[in-house]
Amino acid sequence: MNQRSSNLLDEALGLDQVIEPWPLRGRVVAIEDQVETSGSFVLHHLLKRSLSPNSSNVTIFIAFSQPFSHYDRILRKLGCNLVSQRDNSRFFFFDMLKLQCPDGDEGITPEGGLIALYGKIHKTISALPEISWKNVSIIIDDLSLMEVAANGSSDYVLDFLHYCRTLTSEFDCSLITLNHEDIYSSEDRPTFFIQMEYLADILIKAEPLATGLATDVHGQLTVSNKGRNKVSNFHFKVKENVVECFYPGRS
Amino acid sequence: LRDGALEGELAPALTIKDSVPFALQVFSHVISQLFSSILAGKSQSRGLVVVSFSRSPSFYLDLLKKGTDVASIQILDCYSDPLGWKDQLREVKHMDKLYNSIIELGKGLVGGGKIRFSIAIDSADEMLRHAPVSSVARLLSNLRSHDQISSIFWLLHSDLHEARVTAVLEYLSSIVASLEPENFSLIKHNSKKGKFHVRFKKRNGRVRVMSEEVHIEQSGINFINQGLVPKVQFSLQLSEKERIDKANVVLPFEHQGNGKPIQIYDGRRSLVDGSGEIIYYRDSDDEMPDSDEDPDDDLDI
Numbered sequence: 001m002n003q004r005s006s007n008l009l010d011e012a013l014g015l016d017q018v019i020e021p022w023p024l025r026g027r028v029v030a031i032e033d034q035v036e037t038s039g040s041f042v043l044h045h046l047l048k049r050s051l052s053p054n055s056s057n058v059t060i061f062i063a064f065s066q067p068f069s070h071y072d073r074i075l076r077k078l079g080c081n082l083v084s085q086r087d088n089s090r091f092f093f094f095d096m097l098k099l100q101c102p103d104g105d106e107g108i109t110p111e112g113g114l115i116a117l118y119g120k121i122h123k124t125i126s127a128l129p130e131i132s133w134k135n136v137s138i139i140i141d142d143l144s145l146m147e148v149a150a151n152g153s154s155d156y157v158l159d160f161l162h163y164c165r166t167l168t169s170e171f172d173c174s175l176i177t178l179n180h181e182d183i184y185s186s187e188d189r190p191t192f193f194i195q196m197e198y199l200a201d202i203l204i205k206a207e208p209l210a211t212g213l214a215t216d217v218h219g220q221l222t223v224s225n226k227g228r229n230k231v232s233n234f235h236f237k238v239k240e241n242v243v244e245c246f247y248p249g250r251s
Numbered sequence: 252l253r254d255g256a257l258e259g260e261l262a263p264a265l266t267i268k269d270s271v272p273f274a275l276q277v278f279s280h281v282i283s284q285l286f287s288s289i290l291a292g293k294s295q296s297r298g299l300v301v302v303s304f305s306r307s308p309s310f311y312l313d314l315l316k317k318g319t320d321v322a323s324i325q326i327l328d329c330y331s332d333p334l335g336w337k338d339q340l341r342e343v344k345h346m347d348k349l350y351n352s353i354i355e356l357g358k359g360l361v362g363g364g365k366i367r368f369s370i371a372i373d374s375a376d377e378m379l380r381h382a383p384v385s386s387v388a389r390l391l392s393n394l395r396s397h398d399q400i401s402s403i404f405w406l407l408h409s410d411l412h413e414a415r416v417t418a419v420l421e422y423l424s425s426i427v428a429s430l431e432p433e434n435f436s437l438i439k440h441n442s443k444k445g446k447f448h449v450r451f452k453k454r455n456g457r458v459r460v461m462s463e464e465v466h467i468e469q470s471g472i473n474f475i476n477q478g479l480v481p482k483v484q485f486s487l488q489l490s491e492k493e494r495i496d497k498a499n500v501v502l503p504f505e506h507q508g509n510g511k512p513i514q515i516y517d518g519r520r521s522l523v524d525g526s527g528e529i530i531y532y533r534d535s536d537d538e539m540p541d542s543d544e545d546p547d548d549d550l551d552i
Contacts, residue, residue, distance in 0.1 A: 115336050122337075155380065159334055166331050169307040191411050198408060 008245035009042070012223035012232040013202065015049055022050070022057055024174040025134040027227070028165060030200035031178045037219035039206040041236075041243050043141055043178050047071070048078045050137045051085050057135045058128060059085075060092045060121060064145035068093050077241050092124055096149065114150060114160040121164070125171050136173035138164060143179040143196065154192040161199060181205070201226050209235070221245065275306075277430060277447070278406045279314055282371050285402075286315050289323055289369070296401030298360035298368040300353055302327045304377035311373075325356045330373075333381065346378075346386040350393055357399060367401035370394060375405040375420060376412070384416050391423050425452045 010016040014023040029046070033039030050057040061071070071093075072082045085091035094117070125136055140146065143157065150156045164175050177196070184190035197203060203224040209217060217235045224231045237244045286299055301311050301324065308326040315324060329349075331337075357368040372378070378387050394403055409417045409429075421427050428449045451459040 118336055158380065159336075162333070163336055166307070169309070170331075194408075194410055198411075 008232070008234050008247070009045065009221065009223070009236075009243070010049070012225065012230075013046075014225075014228075022055065022135045022137065022174060024137065024176075024202075026168050026172045027174050027201040028168060028199055029174065029176045029202045029204065030196050031176070031204045031206070032181045033178070033206040034180065034182045034208065036208045036213075037206040039178055039204070040141070041238050042204055042206065042221070043139060043176065044071070044074055044078060045243060046137070046176055047139060048075060048080045051075075051080055051082075051090060055135065056090075056132060057137060058090050058092070058132055060094065060124060060136065060138045062094045062096055062117070062121075062138065062140045064096045064149060065141045067097060068095065079241075094120065096146075111150075111153075111156045111159070114146075114156050118160060118163045122167065125167065125173065134172035136171060138167070138173060138175045140164075140175075140177045143177050144183050147192070158192065158195055161196070165199060206236075220248075275406070277428075278371075278373075281404060282311070283315060285369060285371070285404075286324065296367050296369040297323070298357065298366075299324045299371060300327060300357045300360065300368060301325070301371045301373065302329060302349075302353060303373040304329045304333065305374040306330060323360065325360050327352055327356055329377070333377070346382050346390040349378075350390050353394065354397065354399075361399070363399075365399075367399050369401045370403040372403070372405035375407045379412060379416060384419055388419050388423060391420070395423070426450065 007016050013029075017023075031039045031042050047059060047061070050059050063071070068082070075082050082091055082093075086093060096117070121138060125133060128136070143161075146160075147154055147157050161177075167173060168175055177200075179193065179196055181193065184193040203222075203226075205222045205224075206219055207222070208219050216237065218237050220233060220235050222231065222233045234245050234247050236246075282299075282301070285296075289296055289299055301308075303311060303326055307330050308328045311324075311326055327349075353370060357370070361368045375387065378390075391403070391405075394400055405420075407417065407420055426449060428447065430447055447463045449461050449463075451461075453459060
């Protein structure tokens with residue numbers, strides 16, 4: 001596995017040095033992508049980093065987008081075995097694909113579904129030994145589908161995200177989310193999207209190049225770290241087993 | 252904000268409005284400054300109630316901890332469990348309940364009677380998410396009218412709301428401070444500089460506008476004062492030498508003799524000396540000409 005080239009991303013996030021205790025603890029990381037440049041590779045990369053053998057990190061993965069087998073396959077190519085991590089209680093997978101949020105006939109409202117989810121996350125973290133709390137990462141893939149599951153109510157999703165943020169204050173854990181920018185670009189006031197930007201401590205944007213499509217470069221990543229007041233920008237190329245990140249001009 | 256409210260009048264209110272990420276630092280700056288004044292006894296208010304929606308209470312405690320007197324501050328925690336998901340009892344959707352909680356906390360701080368306290372609302376956006384504009388407006392208006400409130404201020408992200416919502420809150424404020432990033436460029440989030448515009452609505456109806464540059468550094472936030480001077484082609488300000496020269500000018504009615512009797516030439520040569528006198532009292536030695544203080548301010552018509 002090519003450690004070197006992922007380092008630009010790790011560097012921007014503070015993951016290039018010691019990862020225990022987890023450098024992203026207490027932080028909210030928001031990944032934004034577009035159709036042309038999918039940001040899920042960032043999610044996979046962060047997942048791989050957090051489940052690294054050098055750390056005792058625990059990850060709670062809330063999946064609205066793909067089933068377990070999908071992530072298992074991808075992470076295996078990156079050199080990480082999700083099944084064994086799950087068995088070792090380092091990886092908790094909440095499959096939300098079947099979450100129906102009906103309009104209340106069965107007594108489960110969209111809000112109720114999210115409240116229950118929050119409760120489940122809270123319980124899972126509390127059950128861990130206190131010392132591991134700050135090494136917990138909550139990953140959500142992805143927010144737009146969560147909105148769909150909540151019957152389009154962005155208010156409930158925002159409430160849920162607020163509560164997840166209180167988790168970061170309470171347990172000092174980290175929250176990583178993925179959202180699609182172009183879904184909201186047609187609205188005159190993409191409130192939900194902007195709210196997410198305000199909420200995030202670290203914003204990672206995956207965008208196409210200003211010059212258009214290219215074979216050597218898939219897109220550009222901009223990492224804005226509010227805490228460190230730093231912005232990094234570089235190009236990336238997604239390969240089979242690894243993602244290469246490099247500054248413009250050096251391939 | 253420091254001077255507070257007059258008897259029988261609405262308390263001054265400040266809206267900090269922005270669409271950039273560093274507004275929180277400005278808010279933190281205002282709150283620390285106000286709190287320092289409160290602790291130092293320099294302000295009308297004797298205590299501070301922080302209604303925190305978007306940051307955890309511990310954030311504010313850490314921010315303001317430098318004063319050892321934490322008895323002057325109370326934090327209403329609307330962050331940890333605003334909708335009662337964890338614990339059914341807490342709920343901040345109802346603005347009336349919120350009003351009562353705030354007043355109660357404030358009274359707990361300063362006691363009843365005439366002593367006043369200030370209120371800082373972490374985010375008006377969160378309030379507007381949970382309740383309609385009319386309820387929020389009513390809450391803020393009621394708070395301003397309460398005779399124990401010295402001053403109140405809140406943060407608002409203008410890009411999250413319709414223009415009319417922002418307008419409602421602006422109408423409710425006596426001071427509106429808006430933040431603009433330096434350039435609306437691609438890397439908006441990297442903006443470390445910006446413009447800070449403040450609009451004061453004074454009691455006598457006049458409006459004063461000022462503008463400063465804001466720099467965000469690691470250590471904190473810096474306001475670079477550019478003053479009220481508009482950018483025109485001639486110099487409106489005085490240099491130091493000019494200021495000294497001006498102070499040295501003796502105004503016509505001000506020489507009280509110099510040994511000689513005062514002779515006022517009024518066009519008639521038959522003036523007999525000593526029969527006329529002009530008494531001129533200067534209002535104030537340090538009053539700058541063209542100051543925006545209305546000289547008719549003290550008229551009581």
